[in-house]
Amino acid sequence: MASVITNATSTLQSLVDKVEERFENQCCIGVGPGYASPKEAMRGPREALLYVTAVYTGRIYAIDTAKDPRAPVIYKVVEPETILSKTGLAYPHTAHCLASGDILISCLGGKDGNAGGTGFLLLDSDLNVKGRWEKPGDSPKFGYDFWYQPQHKTMISSSWGAPAAFTKGFNPQHVVEGLYGKHLFVYSWPDGTLKQTIDLGNEGLIPLEVRFLHDPSKDTGYVGCALSGNMVRFFKTTDGSWDHEVVISVPSLKVQNWVLPEMPGLITDLLISLDDRYLYFVNWLHGDIRQYNIEDPKKPVLVGQVWVGGLIRKGSKVTVEKENGQQWQSDIPDVQGKRLRGGPQMIQLSLDGKRLYVTNSLFSAWDRQFYPELIENGSHMLQIDCDTEKGGLAVNAKFFVDFETEPDGPALAHEMRYPGGDCTSDIWI
16 A cells, blocks of 8 residues: 655655555455544544455455554454454455444455355454344345445445456456346445345446445435446435436447457446536546536536547557548557556545546456556556536646556555545545
8 A cells, every 4th residue: 555645736746655565465445544434534634544455365454544644554454264254254345434433344255256255344443343234134146336325324335246257357258157247236224134136237237336426415326337338327216216227328349459349448436526516437448537517417418538548549459440430549648758557447536626536457357457567567646637617637747656666566556545535435424
């Protein structure tokens, strides 16, 4: 884990320190700020812990960022054997803090990597294992992300796939075999009863990141369906049940010189600005970042787009065949003389909504399959400047954090968090 200093004018950025990892072959995916309640997080920095999950090994770390934000240290580790013996859960992923002080973590499978062990791990504020959160028999078929909206007494979770499948890289046959998800799971909050399972069908294959609007009175949100290339809006109906509709579609591109005749965008991350005006998401394979005005949540309007990588860039062997038969590739800028690697993967927005930070590693097995240069040369972190009045995105030429020359070799950068809270982790009650 690395600390990065930035400032609002984007003239300063530096990789100041990192937590030395004591265990090898970790994949640290979900990170959640350690505040007593999500509402409290936005009051500003205080004594804080970051909860970091290691999907491969099953460990959960509490990282102290308060004593010296520039030099975070490991505060406590929850070992996988403890979690497994008390809950049967493994492959921890997304972490959210609860108003009670407990920490809720989604787990993607059991020790054998099959989806049968999927569920939600509940830790107390001292990181002691309390057990499973969901009621017996109410575990989801697959796990990944989740978000809760307390005023509507609802939590909704998404579904990546079976760890035995996705930890080996992506195989389209595994989708056919039912090893990847296409459902949302609706739970009553906070008691953990599964109330409804929403089948998204072929329009919702591999639903990943889930976001409600930040306004706690609102009963609508979005989930990005990676393989289908669709942004799905979910919402409460008049009878109290939940429904969904596709509100944005990113068509797969007809390509040449790739493993398949068509390439999906692969929506791997999304976020909503704190004022609920803008939705941002990335297409990891295509290489673009998009900004939509969602003041009417039913009708998002594209107002910004920028290309920062991808498999269809100029110089790549992969080309897009347009409807008129012409070949096309995206034009990707260099930043500070550096060629951008991989595709945009994780994003984080400044609290004022003007700076969008971007990393490029999804999951090491998938990085190796689609962007082997990330394994060889490591990740980087970019800043995208956002027009919050009319909409619009632009790469900031002054900001570039390179993880290629780390002392222990090139590093893969994924999740980003602000120590004082941010729009991808804080939930209002």
